[in-house]
Amino acid sequence: MKTNALTGDVLLGLVPIALVIALWQGLVSFGFAPATLLPPPGLVFARLLQQLVTSTFHHEIAATLIRLFGGFSIAVILGVSIGIAAAANPAINAVVRPIVRVLAPLPKVALYPALLLLLGFKHESKIVLVAADALFPILLSTYYGASTVEQKLIWSAMAAGTPRREILFKVVLPAAMPSILTGCRIGLVISCIVVFLAEMITSTDGLGHMLVTAARTFQAVDMFVPLITISLLGLILNGLLQALRSYLLRGFPEA
Amino acid sequence: MMSAATLLKRTAPVLACVGLLAVWQFASLVLKNDSFPTAIEAIRAVPSILTDKDALINILASLRRMAIGFALALAFSIPLGLMMGRSRAVAAFFNPLLMVIYPVPKAALMPIIMLWLGVGDVSKTLVIFLGVSLPVIYHSFEGAKAVEEKMLWSGAAMGLSAGQRLVRIVLPAALPEILTGCRTGLVLALITMITSEMIARQSGAGNILFNALDMGQYDTVFAMIIIVGMMGICLDAAFERIRARLVRWSEPQFDMPLSFS
Amino acid sequence: MIEIDRVSQIFQTSSRKDHLALSDISLTIEDGAFVSILGPSGCGKSTLLYIVGGFVSPTSGLAKMKGKAITGPGPDRGPVFQEFALFPWKTVLGNVMYGPRQQGVRAADAEAQSKALIEMVGLKGYENFYPKELSGGMKQRVALARTLAYHPEVLLMDEPFGALDAHTRTRLQNDLLNIWERDRKTVLFVTHSVEEAVFLSDKVVMMSKSPGRIRQVIDIDLPRPRRRTELLLDPRYQKYVVDIERMFDDSDEPASNP
Ligand SMILES: Nc1ncnc2c1ncn2[C@@H]1O[C@H](COP(=O)(O)OP(=O)(O)OP(=O)(O)O)[C@@H](O)[C@H]1O
Ligand SMILES: [Mg+2]
Numbered sequence: 001m002k003t004n005a006l007t008g009d010v011l012l013g014l015v016p017i018a019l020v021i022a023l024w025q026g027l028v029s030f031g032f033a034p035a036t037l038l039p040p041p042g043l044v045f046a047r048l049l050q051q052l053v054t055s056t057f058h059h060e061i062a063a064t065l066i067r068l069f070g071g072f073s074i075a076v077i078l079g080v081s082i083g084i085a086a087a088a089n090p091a092i093n094a095v096v097r098p099i100v101r102v103l104a105p106l107p108k109v110a111l112y113p114a115l116l117l118l119l120g121f122k123h124e125s126k127i128v129l130v131a132a133d134a135l136f137p138i139l140l141s142t143y144y145g146a147s148t149v150e151q152k153l154i155w156s157a158m159a160a161g162t163p164r165r166e167i168l169f170k171v172v173l174p175a176a177m178p179s180i181l182t183g184c185r186i187g188l189v190i191s192c193i194v195v196f197l198a199e200m201i202t203s204t205d206g207l208g209h210m211l212v213t214a215a216r217t218f219q220a221v222d223m224f225v226p227l228i229t230i231s232l233l234g235l236i237l238n239g240l241l242q243a244l245r246s247y248l249l250r251g252f253p254e255a
Numbered sequence: 256m257m258s259a260a261t262l263l264k265r266t267a268p269v270l271a272c273v274g275l276l277a278v279w280q281f282a283s284l285v286l287k288n289d290s291f292p293t294a295i296e297a298i299r300a301v302p303s304i305l306t307d308k309d310a311l312i313n314i315l316a317s318l319r320r321m322a323i324g325f326a327l328a329l330a331f332s333i334p335l336g337l338m339m340g341r342s343r344a345v346a347a348f349f350n351p352l353l354m355v356i357y358p359v360p361k362a363a364l365m366p367i368i369m370l371w372l373g374v375g376d377v378s379k380t381l382v383i384f385l386g387v388s389l390p391v392i393y394h395s396f397e398g399a400k401a402v403e404e405k406m407l408w409s410g411a412a413m414g415l416s417a418g419q420r421l422v423r424i425v426l427p428a429a430l431p432e433i434l435t436g437c438r439t440g441l442v443l444a445l446i447t448m449i450t451s452e453m454i455a456r457q458s459g460a461g462n463i464l465f466n467a468l469d470m471g472q473y474d475t476v477f478a479m480i481i482i483v484g485m486m487g488i489c490l491d492a493a494f495e496r497i498r499a500r501l502v503r504w505s506e507p508q509f510d511m512p513l514s515f516s
Numbered sequence: 517m518i519e520i521d522r523v524s525q526i527f528q529t530s531s532r533k534d535h536l537a538l539s540d541i542s543l544t545i546e547d548g549a550f551v552s553i554l555g556p557s558g559c560g561k562s563t564l565l566y567i568v569g570g571f572v573s574p575t576s577g578l579a580k581m582k583g584k585a586i587t588g589p590g591p592d593r594g595p596v597f598q599e600f601a602l603f604p605w606k607t608v609l610g611n612v613m614y615g616p617r618q619q620g621v622r623a624a625d626a627e628a629q630s631k632a633l634i635e636m637v638g639l640k641g642y643e644n645f646y647p648k649e650l651s652g653g654m655k656q657r658v659a660l661a662r663t664l665a666y667h668p669e670v671l672l673m674d675e676p677f678g679a680l681d682a683h684t685r686t687r688l689q690n691d692l693l694n695i696w697e698r699d700r701k702t703v704l705f706v707t708h709s710v711e712e713a714v715f716l717s718d719k720v721v722m723m724s725k726s727p728g729r730i731r732q733v734i735d736i737d738l739p740r741p742r743r744r745t746e747l748l749l750d751p752r753y754q755k756y757v758v759d760i761e762r763m764f765d766d767s768d769e770p771a772s773n774p
Pocket of ligand 1 (some may be wrong): 527528529535537555556557558559560561562563564598
C-alpha cells in the first residue's frame with residue numbers, strides 16, 4: 001500500500017519534468033526556436049552521455065567538485081563552531097553578532113574581484129568565495145538552533161551530573177542538529193550556485209568555464225551540458241545530505 | 256535615558272564596520288599590493304561614482320530590477336509553497352522539478368535567456384525572479400508542512416473553509432520559516448543581480464564593478480564593493496525591521512545566552 | 517535535610533514589570549520525608565522546585581541541602597520535569613542510561629540497570645523507541661526512570677503523574693511508595709490532586725497565589741506502609757482530603773488571577 005503511494009508520488013513528480021522536456025522539444029520541432037539557439041533535448045542528453053566518459057569532462061567536474069567541497073566544508077566547520085560559540089558565550093556573542101550583522105547581507109560575489117586580486121585565479125579564490133557565501137546561512141541557523149535549545153534538556157543533563165563544559169557537546173549540539181542541517185542544506189545549494197558563477201566569471205576549468213567557452217563559440221548544445229550537470233550534482237549532493245539528515249535526526253519529530 | 260550598555264549595543268554594527276575597514280586598511284598597508292588599495296583610497300573613490308550621473312542611473316536600474324523581481328517572486332512563490340505544504344499531491348507534482356532547478360545558478364541562464372529576450376531589463380528581472388523564487392517556495396513548503404495538524408483541526412471546527420485555513424492559519428504559522436526563505440532569497444537576488452549584469456555587460460552595478468576590474472581601475476573596484484555592500488546591508492536592515500514586526504510572537508530570546516555558561 | 521530560608525523570586529516579565537512569583541518562603545524538609553506541594557496553577561510550585569534543584573537562584577533568601585547552600589544542580593537531586601524534557605535524539609534506553617553512564621557506570625551494567633527500571637515503569641519492549649513514538653504518559657514514565665537511574669538522594673517531582681491514566685497513575689503511585697519505603701529517598705512532590713498528596717505524603721504544603729506564599733503545612737498522620745484500598749475506607753484519610761479541599765474552597769482567591 002505504502003510503496004504504491006510512493007511510486008504514485010514519483011510518477012506524479014515526473015510529469016512536470018516530462019512536460020518541460022516535451023515543451024522544449026515542441027519549441028524546436030515546430031520551429032519556434034532555431035536549433036542553433038535551442039538544441040533539441042535528445043541532442044543535449046546524447047552529448048551529456050558522450051561527454052560523461054571523456055577525461056576532459058571528468059577533469060572539469062573534478063575541478064568544480066574540489067572547489068565546492070573545499071568551500072562548503074570550511075563553511076560548515078566555521079559556521080557550526082562560531083554559531084555554537086556565540087550562543088554559549090556572551091563575550092563571543094557580543095563580538096560576533098555585529099560582525100555577522102554587517103557581513104551576512106553583503107553580496108559576497110562583489111568581493112570576488114578583491115579575492116582574485118589577493119588570492120589569484122586558481123582554486124583558492126573560488127574556495128574562499130564559496131565558503132564566504134555558504135558560511136552565513138549555516139552560522140545563523142546554528143546560532144538559532146543552539147540559542148533555542150529547551151532549557152529543561154540542559155537542566156536534565158546537568159542534574160544527571162554532566163559537567164558544564166560537556167553540555168555543549170552532549171546536549172546543545174545534538175539538540176541544535178535539525179537547525180544546523182537546515183542551514184547546511186541552504187549552504188549547499190548556495191555553494192553549487194556560487195562555484196558555478198565564479199567559474200563563469202574567471203576560470204580556466206570547471207563546469208562554469210565550460211559554459212562560457214561554449215557561449216563564446218555559440219555551441220548551444222555544449223552550453224546546456226554543464227547546466228544539466230550542475231543540476232544533477234546538486235540533486236545527488238542534496239540526496240546525500242537528506243540521507244544523512246534522516247539518519248541523524250531519526251529521533252526528532254520533524255524528521 | 257540610554258545606558259552605556261544599550262548605547263554600545265546600538266552602535267555595535269557601526270563599530271563592526273569601522274573595525275572591518277580598519278583591518279582592511281592595515282592589511283593593504285602591510286601587503287603593499289598595487290591592485291589592493293587602502294580602505295581610505297577606496298572610500299575616497301565612492302563619491303565620484305555616486306555623483307557620476309551614468310553610474311547612478313545604472314545602480315538605480317539594478318535596484319529597480321531587483322525590487323520588481325523580488326516582489327514578483329514573493330507573489331508567486333508563497334502561495335505555491337503553502338499549497339505544496341498542505342497538499343501531498345501538489346507537493347509530489349512540483350517537488351522534483353524544483354529540486355532539479357534549485358541548484359542551477361540562475362544567472363548562468365543569462366546567456367540562454369538573453370538569446371530569447373535580449374539583454375534588456377526583462378531578462379535580468381526574470382533571472383532574479385527565478386533566483387528568489389526557489390528558496391521562498393522551498394521554505395514556504397517546509398513551513399506549511401510543519402504546521403500542527405491540530406491547529407488546522409481547530410480551524411475546521413470553527414468553520415473555516417480550506418482556503419481560509421490556508422490564509423488565516425497556515426500562512427501566519429509558517430511565516431517565520433517563509434521569512435527565512437525570503438532572507439535567503441534576498442541574498443540570492445543580490446548575487447544574481449550582480450552576476451547577471453556582469454554576464455550581460457550592458458548596465459547595472461555588476462557591470463561597473465567588472466568593467467573596472469578589466470580596466471585595472473582598482474580604486475573603483477573596491478569603491479563599488481563598498482557601495483554594493485552598503486546596498487546589501489541596508490536592504491537586510493530594512494528586511495529585518497519588517498521581519499521583527501511580523502513575527503514578534505515567535506522571537507526566541509536571542510539576547511539571553513544559554514544559562515549554563 | 518533541605519532548608520528553604522526566606523526565599524523570594526522576582527521575574528522580569530516582557531512588559532518590564534516585576535512579577536513576584538514566590539514571596540518569603542521558608543520550609544524545612546527532613547531527610548527521608550515525602551513532602552507534597554499543593555496549590556493553584558501559577559502559584560510558583562515549579563519555581564520552588566527549580567530553586568531546590570539549583571537551576572534557578574532565588575532573588576533573595578537561601579536554599580540549603582545538608583547545611584550547604586545550593587549553588588547549582590547535582591546528581592544528588594534528581595528532577596522529573598512537568599514537560600518530560602527527554603532527549604529527542606536518544607532512544608528510551610539511551611535516555612535512561614544517560615545518567616548512569618555520566619556517573620561512570622560501565623556500559624553493560626548501566627544497560628542492565630536501565631532495562632530493569634524500564635520494566636519497572638511498565639515499558640518493557642519499548643527500549644528502542646524514540647520519545648516521539650511514545651504517548652504522553654509513556655514519556656512521563658521514561659522521564660521518571662531516567663531520573664531514578666542515577667539514584668538521586670532527593671527526588672524533585674513536578675506533577676509527574678499528571679499525564680497518566682487513572683490505572684497507570686495508581687500503579688506508579690504504589691511503585692513510587694515502594695521505592696520510597698525501600699530507599700527512604702527525600703521526595704518533594706508537586707501535584708494538583710489532593711487525594712494523591714494525602715495518600716503519598718508525610719506533609720502537605722498548601723500554597724496560595726499572587727504572590728506565591730505558603731498558606732499552611734499539614735502533617736499527614738497515617739500509618740505506613742499505606743495500601744490504597746485500605747486507605748480509601750479510612751475515615752482519617754477521608755477527613756484529611758475533605759479538610760484540605762474545604763480550605764481551598766474557602767479561600768476567596770480566584771483560581772486564575774495574573
Ligand atoms: N521564566 C519566567 N519569567 C517570567 N515569569 C515566570 C517565569 N517562570 C515562571 N514565571 C511566573 O511565575 C509564576 C509561577 O510559575 P510556576 O511555573 O512556578 O507555577 P506553577 O505553580 O508551577 O504552575 P502550574 O501548576 O501551572 O505548573 C507564574 O505566574 C509565572 O507566570
Ligand atoms: Mg508547574
